[in-house]
Amino acid sequence: MLTDLQYIHLFDSCKILPARAGEVSHIVSANIIPNRKRYEQISNLLNGRTNQRSSCFIRDIEDLSVYSSATQRLYQSSVNVNTINTSSAIPWYFIACVHYRESTSNFNKHLHNGDPLSNYTKQHPANRPQVGHKPPFTFEESAADALRLRKLDKESLWTLPKILARLEQYNGIAKAYETNHINSPYLWGGSNLYTKGGFPRDHYFSLNYVNKQLGVAVILKELEQRGIIFMPRS
Numbered sequence: 001m002l003t004d005l006q007y008i009h010l011f012d013s014c015k016i017l018p019a020r021a022g023e024v025s026h027i028v029s030a031n032i033i034p035n036r037k038r039y040e041q042i043s044n045l046l047n048g049r050t051n052q053r054s055s056c057f058i059r060d061i062e063d064l065s066v067y068s069s070a071t072q073r074l075y076q077s078s079v080n081v082n083t084i085n086t087s088s089a090i091p092w093y094f095i096a097c098v099h100y101r102e103s104t105s106n107f108n109k110h111l112h113n114g115d116p117l118s119n120y121t122k123q124h125p126a127n128r129p130q131v132g133h134k135p136p137f138t139f140e141e142s143a144a145d146a147l148r149l150r151k152l153d154k155e156s157l158w159t160l161p162k163i164l165a166r167l168e169q170y171n172g173i174a175k176a177y178e179t180n181h182i183n184s185p186y187l188w189g190g191s192n193l194y195t196k197g198g199f200p201r202d203h204y205f206s207l208n209y210v211n212k213q214l215g216v217a218v219i220l221k222e223l224e225q226r227g228i229i230f231m232p233r234s
Contacts, residue, residue: 001173004161008233010183010193011160016218020190024214028222031105032096038107039092039099042143046153047089088156090147093229094163097216098170099143101186111143125149160231167216176205185211190218 002010016024095111103109108117112128115121119135121128129137129145147153152166164187171186182197189211198211223229 001165004159004234007161007164010188011164011217011221013193014188014217014221015192016221017190017192020214020218024190024218024222027100027105027214028219028226031100032093032219032223033228035096035105035107036092038140039095042095042140042147043089043092045140045144046147088158090152090155091158091163091229091231093220093223094152094158094167095143095147097167097219098146100219101171101213101216107139109139110137111139111146112149117142158231160233163220163231164217174199174205180207185213185215187215187217189213189215191215191221193217 096105099105099111102111103114106114109115110117110121110128112121112125113123115123117135117137117139120126128149129142131137131141131145150166150170155162155166168184168187171184174184176182176199177184177197180197183193185194185198188194194211194215196210197205197207198209199205200209220229220231224231
């Protein structure tokens with residue numbers, strides 16, 4: 001497990017590979033931002049709130065160049081304040097990142113591991129969710145179960161290091177990455193911080209395997225660079 005300072009250093013030095021920049025931008029624009037309300041609803045449900053926007057809500061403006069300089073200054077000012085998640089609720093973008101990695105943002109699959117919502121999970125963790133009724137399940141109730149199972153609803157003060165650590169733990173921290181001095185592709189795939197090395201199948205590590213899925217840190221990087229979120233460093 002990395003220290004807080006190590007996570008911060010890696011994130012601040014992370015650069016999205018030019019060859020993957022278009023893919024990252026598309027995922028954020030097509031999958032992450034349009035489904036923000038659904039992710040916020042799950043966070044609100046776990047935090048005991050209903051019909052509320054999260055504390056880090058900000059209006060999404062894709063191209064500031066079409067607005068007046070006064071409007072741009074107002075927007076940039078609001079970014080500095082309103083994109084910071086200061087509550088104990090799970091940030092909506094944390095849920096979005098897990099959803100992308102576990103099931104490629106498919107709302108017909110469990111957040112636990114990407115198994116179909118038409119039945120209980122088969123892969124680890126199996127026989128989830130436990131929500132008081134038989135299948136099928138909604139994405140929201142299953143996602144809430146997945147996050148509660150990992151006690152993520154008990155966390156407070158979601159800083160950048162905590163977000164990265166909990167995302168890495170969600171996938172499971174593999175000793176093989178540390179032993180071979182490889183940054184986890186679950187976080188850093190598609191960036192300058194990952195080249196190769198990983199698990200082509202369960203329990204089998206290969207130095208030559210290249211995990212082609214984007215890491216969640218590059219998604220967070222794109223969101224922060226657009227001014228949609230800001231994750232406090234401490």
